[in-house]
Amino acid sequence: MKLNFRSFTLQSFFLSLLSLFMMGSFVAFLINPSLFDGPFFDGFRATADFLSASRFLPFIILGMPTLSGFLRLIFNQSSLTLKDEILLITDILIIAIIMMIYPNVLAGPLRFEFNSVFNFGFSLQINMLSYIFILLAAILWFFVMMYAHEYMKKENHTRRFYVFLSLSYASTMGIFMAGDLLTLFFLYELMTLFTYILVLHNQTKNAIEAGTEYLFLGILGGFSIFIALTLIYPITGSFAFVGAHDLLASEGPAKYFIALLLFMGFGMKAGMVPLHVWLPKAHPVAPAPASSLLSGIMIKVGVFGLIQSFIYFYLPDPFTSRQGLQLLGSILIWLSLITMLFGAFFAFMQVDFKRLLAYSSISQIGFVVLGIGVAMVQGEKGGPGLAGAIMHGFNHALFKSLLFMVVGMVYIKTHEIDMRKLGGLRKKMPITFVVSLIASLSIMGMPLFNGFVSKTVLHHAIADAAKYQSSAYLWAEGLFILASVGTVAYFIKMNKMVFFGDLPPALEGITFKARSVYAPMILMALSLFLLGVFPRFLSETMIVPYLQTLSFDPEFTVYGTLNIAFFGASELWLILGIWAGGIGVYVLSMKYKWDQVKFPPWLHLEYLILFPLSALMHGLLNLIDKDHDVMDLPTYQSYQVRNYKRTFKDHLVAFTDTLNRKYESLFIKSDALIYAIGLTLMVIVLSIFAILN
């Protein structure tokens, strides 16, 4: 067999092997550092030390993707293989660098400050939390870029896509490395802009609409953080992530407002209800690699922001006065429960598999934020909650992006996103099928896969919250189990409809020859399995060290994360029960058609916000032009076809048009009159003030 060394498949295969080797040796290092003590490794150690000490480490990490994106921009004439290879090689280098600095980050957070920028200083820091996320981002981007080669063969504007993908990579890494709120805000806005281009990529009407909504909500979230910034600065005197709890605690109601703003800003990015509306629209229209990354890591930006803000601004150190914190924590718990159930419910309703995965992401983010809420409510016993959140975030990134890759492959070959038109694909795409099965089993919480580990930790955390705090959290535990049941149900639905059943006649002729995507998908599936088989690996090496640097009770943390009997009887019975429930729900809903519930049109969130705004515009329109014949107030019927957004936009356009048409020329013609009236008023007003004194 002749090996074509210039083919992308072969090159990416070698790179995957290299990455496997790197990850294997990294894991070995984490488990037993003394294996790596020989003089051969001194070079690595020295490099790592040098990099950590230099001020340029974060810029290397940020600059490399930017540079590769820039190179991609310029070198558009080379072969596709070469162009994508450059991206992959830079990604591997970044992974290598990140892996090398692990011991340095373990020793203490690395800080990089640049005081003259922004006048308030621009700082980056890599603590263990940042480390977890940048490692995750690097690995994910590497695999997704490899996958994207095949996917993007059918798309237009590929150069733009890769450039902005690289820029999103850089800005996402930057957010994870942000050292103060202003830097975070700066990179957050940049990230919103770059990912907007990715969402918009296909430039279909739906894509443009989804992108606009995403951008709008992103800028709104950005503004919330901006206001929070300007509120925090006068109180604490700086934007830095330092323990500001004491200063904030004395501020009274302002701190709740700041919390609300931070939640709005970061919750929007994370996809929490009620700010989730962009997610189910953005994911289906973005190309699959972008959706993978969007759901995988970019949502975690919101989670990261939430964790950072709440840890630094609201978590007291030591745990003295806690009532405000408990209130915020419980609100967060209930909101996340709503998100979990909402996401699960709507995921179940979907027939479009990308939308299903989008709603599933919303639901899983609910799980993550639940962990954060539990951490806040438990106070010093909050370690396990936060650990569960971070772990689930990590795991979700892995399995959700894998699921999007699977779904992207199906779409590329069949051009169908409606699951009812698919079926029986397990014969045509066997490897994809196996990978999908593994990812679904993970997310459903099957023991031996990583989803089980993080859900167990979360479950224990919330059970402890019910035990140590108020028993109202027993309800929370129940709802948690319900959401897990729902997760099982809708993934059974998805896999059954896509891979099982009969192959529709239209799909008889498809062939599957994209070999370069196997490597990333298989490797990721492998990681899901390994993380499930060694449940304590992630906690021991990265999460618990991070939590020890905070003010949580260390023993309880270890109790809640490492000392859980993952394969013990009680856990297994619980999972069995959840699975039984899930299968039962699925079977019953197939029988009674529960998944085709039609909602009244007014129950959409956007309707609730946009209809009053349209009515306002309509009122204003009436005010300025009594006999306009352009618009009637949208009726209930017109909302049934879901064009209420267009109606609001039409109203706005009509309003500004009429305003201009009627009043602009009026204003311009009556300039002298305006002057006279203005002058008279001003003079009268001033004279009154003068006489009053």
Add this chain to the structure above:
Amino acid sequence: MIPFSWLELFPVLQMSLLVLMALAGPLIPSKGVVKGMHLVGLTLLTISAFIVLNYTHTSGPFAFQMGGYERNIGIELLIDSFSAFFAFFVLFFVTLIHLFSMTSLNLDTPASQHTAYYSLLSLMYFSMIGILYSNDLFNMYVFIEILSLSACGIISVSRKKQNYMAAFRYLMMNTLASISVMFGIALIYMLTGSLNVSIMAERLVELYPMYPVNVSLSLGFIGVGLAIKSAIFPFHVWLPDAHSSANTSASAILSGVIIKIYLLTLIKLLYRLFTLDVVIDLRIPVVMVVLAGVAMLMGSAFALGQKEIKRMLAYSTVSQVGYILLGFSIFTWGGLVAAFFYIVSHAFVKGLLFLTAGMAKSIHGIKSIKATEGIGYKIPLTMMLFTVGAMGMVGIPGTSGFMAKLQLSLAFMEVSRGYLRSFLIISGVINALYFFPIIMNSFFQEDNKEVFKLEKIPFAMGFTLLMFVGIIFALGLFPGLLLPYLEAAAMSLMGS
């Protein structure tokens, strides 16, 4: 012989050089030489203004009496951190625009008008720095008049019908405004007996309690007059026609510096002539906040419905003037610094927007927003520069617009007027709304599958545009470059 440092002669030399350049223009037969002479002259002026700025920082403010007459009856020029900085800013800005116009003028102005255009511009610069420097009310008035008239000439230089209409309306409103200012000056001269601002301020301290109505009337007249000239809503009606029909470089200068000069004059008079006590007594801050808020919202509301790009930019200027006024209206040091930062940032951002929109109009004939469909692929560089300008306008972090808005927000928080930030946010959102269609149309039109073709931009124009972009980002990332000067300027204004 009166001994003073020869650097103190620089302001007068600057003004003389500008007048001489304006006069020498028509005498030189070759247009190239005229353009070159103006460029060289402007560069020299910018450098000298920078030297004067640093001189005022080290040695403090100095005054210059024209003709050697004493203050009471003579014309005094007061050069302190405030006037020196803004003179430098104006000269720097117009030098860059001049560089741009050396090529762009060939595209949108008849060749016979070029020399006249540059002469008028030089007279305009002369009057602008004269307004900034002069410490004498009547001198200020004369310069205001020269500025208005030469600006009229600038607008009408393109010789199209809409230019004449716009210039005529501009002239009418400005004449009304000048008369108003004149009445105000007369009223206060009648009270204080001198025209020198410093002397008048001293005398007003005792005279205000005795004749409050007189002073308030004078303030009202001067205020309204300057408000018309700086296009504060609802006196802005001359602005859309004027700024949209003027040629590319003229629009940039009109929106970028001329309006700001009048705003600066207003604030200078409020601080130096009618001192802070009188101003607060007469509840001017309240009036200003109301006007500013209305300007921000209504300017944006009108801008949303515009169909032409340049008209939309003109209305956007109306709302930005609201922002600046909001910064002034809190009458604190922080507010002043923030407002000054906003002035500088807006000049460059709006200049960039007008220059690129003007390029699209004169080279490619794209005037209306509808016509921008898909042009992002034909003139990607121009539209990307426009996008950078739009980002600066909306306030994306990293641009100077964001830094300016952050400074404003923090200044509001200092005086516990947090609710003013809501104005910033709402109008920021609306700002995004009206730039959005243009950017969307050019790059992300539905089902557009074209590939980029980079277009050629002439060197002079490209260099200027890149300088603008560089300044926008430099001020956005390193505002510390500018802040010491602004803080000194604010200090000198408040301290006197």
Add this chain to the structure above:
Amino acid sequence: MDNRLLKTMVQLLLPFIQLYGVFIILHGHITPGGGFSGGAILGASLILYGLTFGHQETEAIFPEKVSAWAESGGAMMYVLLGLFGLIFGASFLSNLTAGFAAGTPGQILSGGFIPLLMIAIGIKVGSTLMTLFSALIEGEPS
């Protein structure tokens, strides 16, 4: 307009009008009047010529080049006279302190540089009036 009477009268009167204008200019610092009014008179004289003899003739005796130099030159002279003061150590537009001879009040050669300023202004104003008029009658048949 080909009116023999008018032309003859104007040809006879013109020198006197211009002489009068020059007188007003030169005596600006002694008697009422000065640069502006004297210049206006000079300008009026040229306008009179233009009205009677038509545009072409006026162009012949007062071409555009001369008028450009007159206008620019007049103002430039003003500024340069102002700069004189700076050269000699006093302020801009300084009169006696810059060293211009004061002379005895009441004489033509007195008052420092004021007569020079008047001349500059007079030339400029006269030329400007003529230019404005030319711009207006450019299209008219002579």
